[in-house]
Amino acid sequence: MISRFALAAVLAAVMVLSGTATFIALGSRTSRVAVPPEKPTSATPRAQALTLPGTLYMSQDGALYSLSVGRFHQLTPEAGWTQPSMTPDGNIVAVKQAPFYSDIYVLNRFGSVVRRVTNNSAPNKNSDPGLNHWAFYPRLSADGKTMWLAYDKPKFQYDVVLSIWAMPATGTIVQGRVWTNAADYTGGDVQPLPVKGGLMYTKYDFASRYAANQPDRLVGMLWLTNRAFSVGRELTSPSEDCRNPAVSPDGTQVAMICTYQKQESYLTIASWNGSTLGPRKTIISNQLVAQPTWAPDGSGIAYLAPGAGAGPFQLWWLPRAAYAPIPSPAPTPTPGGPHNGPVPAPSPATAVVVRPVQVTTNNGFDATSPLAWSG
Amino acid sequence: MLAIVLSAVAGGLAYFMPAAQLALDSTGQVISLPTPSPTALLASPTPSPSPSPVTGAFTVLLLGSDDDSKFSADHVLTQSMILVRVVPATKKVTMLSIPRDLYVHLSPGGYGKIDGAYSYGGAGAAIATVEQDFGVHVDDYIWIGLLGLVKLIDAIGGIDVVTSHPVLDDYYPADIYSRFPYSYQRVAVLGGPQHLDGLHAMQYVRSRHGDLQSDFGRSQRQQEVLTAIRLKAKELSPEDLPSLSGALGGELKTSIGVSRVAQMLPLAASFDNPNQITQLFLLPPYTHGGGPGGSVTADWGAILPLVHQYFP
Numbered sequence: 001m002i003s004r005f006a007l008a009a010v011l012a013a014v015m016v017l018s019g020t021a022t023f024i025a026l027g028s029r030t031s032r033v034a035v036p037p038e039k040p041t042s043a044t045p046r047a048q049a050l051t052l053p054g055t056l057y058m059s060q061d062g063a064l065y066s067l068s069v070g071r072f073h074q075l076t077p078e079a080g081w082t083q084p085s086m087t088p089d090g091n092i093v094a095v096k097q098a099p100f101y102s103d104i105y106v107l108n109r110f111g112s113v114v115r116r117v118t119n120n121s122a123p124n125k126n127s128d129p130g131l132n133h134w135a136f137y138p139r140l141s142a143d144g145k146t147m148w149l150a151y152d153k154p155k156f157q158y159d160v161v162l163s164i165w166a167m168p169a170t171g172t173i174v175q176g177r178v179w180t181n182a183a184d185y186t187g188g189d190v191q192p193l194p195v196k197g198g199l200m201y202t203k204y205d206f207a208s209r210y211a212a213n214q215p216d217r218l219v220g221m222l223w224l225t226n227r228a229f230s231v232g233r234e235l236t237s238p239s240e241d242c243r244n245p246a247v248s249p250d251g252t253q254v255a256m257i258c259t260y261q262k263q264e265s266y267l268t269i270a271s272w273n274g275s276t277l278g279p280r281k282t283i284i285s286n287q288l289v290a291q292p293t294w295a296p297d298g299s300g301i302a303y304l305a306p307g308a309g310a311g312p313f314q315l316w317w318l319p320r321a322a323y324a325p326i327p328s329p330a331p332t333p334t335p336g337g338p339h340n341g342p343v344p345a346p347s348p349a350t351a352v353v354v355r356p357v358q359v360t361t362n363n364g365f366d367a368t369s370p371l372a373w374s375g
Numbered sequence: 376m377l378a379i380v381l382s383a384v385a386g387g388l389a390y391f392m393p394a395a396q397l398a399l400d401s402t403g404q405v406i407s408l409p410t411p412s413p414t415a416l417l418a419s420p421t422p423s424p425s426p427s428p429v430t431g432a433f434t435v436l437l438l439g440s441d442d443d444s445k446f447s448a449d450h451v452l453t454q455s456m457i458l459v460r461v462v463p464a465t466k467k468v469t470m471l472s473i474p475r476d477l478y479v480h481l482s483p484g485g486y487g488k489i490d491g492a493y494s495y496g497g498a499g500a501a502i503a504t505v506e507q508d509f510g511v512h513v514d515d516y517i518w519i520g521l522l523g524l525v526k527l528i529d530a531i532g533g534i535d536v537v538t539s540h541p542v543l544d545d546y547y548p549a550d551i552y553s554r555f556p557y558s559y560q561r562v563a564v565l566g567g568p569q570h571l572d573g574l575h576a577m578q579y580v581r582s583r584h585g586d587l588q589s590d591f592g593r594s595q596r597q598q599e600v601l602t603a604i605r606l607k608a609k610e611l612s613p614e615d616l617p618s619l620s621g622a623l624g625g626e627l628k629t630s631i632g633v634s635r636v637a638q639m640l641p642l643a644a645s646f647d648n649p650n651q652i653t654q655l656f657l658l659p660p661y662t663h664g665g666g667p668g669g670s671v672t673a674d675w676g677a678i679l680p681l682v683h684q685y686f687p
Contacts, residue, residue, distance in 0.1 A: 217595060257567065290568040
């Protein structure tokens with residue numbers, strides 16, 4: 001016969017077990033919304049299922065990473081590195097952001113510093129934060145001789161806006177000159193993109209200044225200018241609220257992000273003839289898309305967007321078939337000679353829906369950092 | 376068997392203890408409305424408001440305050456005042472940002488910027504001021520401190536926002552996680568779709584030095600972040616409440632009772648159409664600058680019809 005003492009002990013143990021199990025079970029049912037992203041080099045599953053062409057460079061938590069042959073490599077420590085772009089000779093131009101300023105560096109493809117381009121920290125022991133400067137979005141011209149960047153000079157006392165600057169690629173910012181002088185109290189000019197015959201960039205300004213029926217709020221617009229201090233002209237309207245331009249490798253299309261003044265973002269493509277944008281084509285409308293980047297071989301577009309629902313940004317891949325027009329099939333030749341009757345209508349092409357592919361699942365890439373892609 | 380069930384319940388209670396503690400501490404706060412002064416009654420642009428006539432509709436006043444070490448805990452200004460009306464039947468939400476510098480008659484007496492009402496008489500004074508000046512009925516309030524918003528956003532894993540433009544500020548107050556609360560820091564929140572943690576979301580909604588619209592521009596950014604928080608909150612489960620409450624301790628106060636909070640959680644998840652959210656800002660011609668002490672003066676003749684259209 002089991003003693004009362006033993007029974008009580010067993011019951012107590014079961015009660016402790018039951019209470020603890022309930023506690024743990026409830027804890028395991030949390031939504032995991034606050035689980036921090038993993039480093040691309042350690043995240044599982046790794047981005048090996050899909051091999052993208054060439055090498056893609058991106059930023060997460062202040063470190064630069066490359067993705068090549070399906071594997072991530074960490075190029076720099078987590079020290080404020082962001083916004084990589086390629087130089088014609090295969091090096092990387094990137095921004096290193098500190099709490100009070102940011103500078104532009106040239107790195108080799110393994111992440112070692114080749115040269116520091118700007119020196120934007122305030123003189124030592126000066127406590128006025130306004131003496132520091134920001135430099136963002138560096139881009140080299142196709143010939144590698146000119147560096148374009150967004151730089152916060154001139155300043156307007158309390159108002160700080162970014163303007164587009166151009167400087168010799170091997171020189172210093174002292175040799176540079178302001179290209180688009182963003183007016184006082186606008187959102188500034190950012191994201192310079194050298195194109196044949198000019199410079200495309202994103203201008204943030206009040207919509208009401210450009211159209212009578214527009215609200216009094218800051219929006220993004222793509223602009224084109226071809227000389228310093230020229231006014232340039234709008235490529236997109238204030239109502240489209242576009243930014244993040246990227247020109248296709250063959251120079252005939254522009255991918256961009258348009259938000260239509262809402263908390264939504266659409267991957268939009270338009271034809272490009274060197275001076276104007278053609279009709280817009282919305283490619284993705286159900287994700288918070290950022291930083292569309294064309295593959296150098298034209299096989300598709302990489303971009304950043306949250307994985308599912310709201311969350312850190314992942315790498316996505318949109319194959320060319322998702323946005324390229326499907327060629328009309330030629331009529332089938334009539335066997336036995338020339339056709340005399342009415343031309344038969346070609347059978348409709350089978351509609352194949354090509355969906356974007358999610359390349360990573362557990363990362364948290366910097367969605368304000370453009371992707372750089374070398375072929 | 377009963378003992379095992381009870382111990383399981385005890386385990387559940389232990390799990391939800393932090394949330395229950397916060398609920399007891401922060402929710403169901405009693406609103407004590409100050410007795411209106413005679414001048415208040417004279418200044419009231421409309422008769423005393425009555426509760427919302429639409430069944431189930433309710434109006435909440437969201438208050439956000441700087442509660443860093445520069446201020447006394449009970450006497451803080453409300454940097455953000457947003458009136459939110461929710462109509463569950465139509466799943467419509469209307470958000471009206473009230474300019475913090477709006478020069479109004481304050482319910483505790485006298486005139487001043489509306490952000491001072493809370494510092495003079497707490498949430499009750501802020502509610503009474505809004506009710507008397509705007510002619511609306513406020514059912515409840517939610518107050519959150521500066522650090523509370525940072526912690527809340529971090530606790531839900533950050534938010535996804537389309538920042539409408541870059542926000543650069545050379546003289547942003549360095550009063551969060553700082554030993555020198557009167558010093559300044561530089562901030563740069565770049566434009567476009569991005570994932571923001573609590574600190575950067577706070578920088579985005581709080582900075583106003585570089586914005587031509589000053590507090591109005593800031594109000595727009597605050598509504599963008601509120602919308603993003605609501606979107607992220609849809610992904611939460613009840614089991615997240617303990618960690619959320621642990622993060623928020625002391626930084627949140629509301630008059631909404633625990634049972635009502637439980638009723639509102641599924642309601643929040645059902646609002647999934649961004650086009651059903653109406654955002655209102657009292658930009659010129661509704662308001663004009665140049666008021667006393669750098670305040671903003673109201674054109675009540677224009678404001679009240681607008682407010683009564685959306686807050687009947």
